[in-house]
Amino acid sequence: MTDAEETAETYDPSRYERPSVTVDVVIFTLIDRELHVLLVRRKRWPYEGYWAIPGGFVQMHESLEDAARRELEEETGVRDIYIEQLYTFGDPNRDPRTRVISVAYFALVRADRQRLRVSEESIDVRWFPVRAAPSPLAFDHDRILAMALVRLRSKLEYTTLAFELLPEVFSILELKHIYEQIFGEKLDKGNFYRKIKDAGVLEETGLLREGRGRPTRLYRFRRDRGDGQFVFRWREARIDAGESHERDLSSS
Amino acid sequence: MTDAEETAETYDPSRYERPSVTVDVVIFTLIDRELHVLLVRRKRWPYEGYWAIPGGFVQMHESLEDAARRELEEETGVRDIYIEQLYTFGDPNRDPRTRVISVAYFALVRADRQRLRVSEESIDVRWFPVRAAPSPLAFDHDRILAMALVRLRSKLEYTTLAFELLPEVFSILELKHIYEQIFGEKLDKGNFYRKIKDAGVLEETGLLREGRGRPTRLYRFRRDRGDGQFVFRWREARIDAGESHERDLSSS
DNA sequence: TCAATAGTGTCTTTGAGACACTATCCG
């Protein structure tokens, strides 16, 4: 940027050396009532044979979020799912090939409908329980995963994100189980019932599910209520928390 | 990524078209008890003559945060200041020159010691009260600024970030004034005294500052206390909030 | 009947907020 007479005609982008830019997507789901993360096994150097967070290069024509959604769909066949930007990792030597800056996203997909595909660059794709994920992962992906978990925990505390992990129809105690899974602590049943009902985010379906004991009432998430994602505060938020959403910006 | 026999020797990074990567730094300070943001006036196309958030290209050898600190120092002469990553903006057409992905940071500098310099690419640098910043800014910088403000407000609610805006020694009511400035609402004096003292983050200096009425007791921020930044929760956190810090990752 | 699971009621403690009060300076 030393040229004093730069215009549309004279500007030459090739003058500056450029890093590569990738998106990596940390994809969580709930399988057998336990939180899982999707990892791919690398086929090639570098980190050949290591498990990694799925990702790929950003195309010149697509936005970062589009790139993240494309990766997500390539790996799981899932579209229209919750996704948000997590953090951008850009240490100069995080990838031995060249300078690579990676914009990390995290996504939540419902327990039911994913269909995994092994992509070109991988020899395997698998869901791992987050408590039993392989370590170390390729590149700085351990750090990315750790950060995604912090963000996920944090957001559950003040958003309705947990619903993104549940099927269409669910019981209150199933919802409670998700919170316990992700927070790693037991919650009081009575208090949970009280809070979730006071929040007014549930719609009674009238359905029951039979089990061993008393049948369970089933609910649906009321997407119409409140401001969408930030409908109720489960409890006082802790550290971290995610970056804002568009709707928050409008209030400033 | 279709070559099956890729190794360190055969890998050719030039095969993929690459975006440019910049860092933009939203720099806040407190001048005359009011929150200000630093903007630069562009000398060249595109957006010639528009005010913009200072930033520049990331060099191949430096990390993103190093680049942000370098920009900060180039513009204000300030080093060793609070800085954190905000969000990465990467819409394909946000810059007419070429595909530019911008990693935004936000920084807080103390009221006292900045010394502005007009850099190569600018014709002016100025502090603007955030409530009277020019609009529109160049590129998508309005959006970046809005996001930085949301993040700043959010973080004040559960961190001790406000101290970064104050001089070494300050009074409790000065601190209260910062919160009021940034939240845009009046706080109760009694409740503020109670909370801030219970938090145990202040160290009495024994100093007094004389004024028109009763002299003010002056305090220092106890940097040793608690877990550094996240020492006390001013009040229940609202929406947004920033991404986590390293120390949070270690607990997961 | 009991085991198993679902769901409710209530007491106590904590902390946020409102607001009135007291303290110490200058003139």
Place this chain on the structure above:
DNA sequence: CGGATAGTGTCTCAAAGACACTATTGA
């Protein structure tokens, strides 16, 4: 003394947590 600014005390109300209780099924 009064005006100005600093700093404290106290009451109320709402939400969070602990925990005991009741409900409804199948075997």
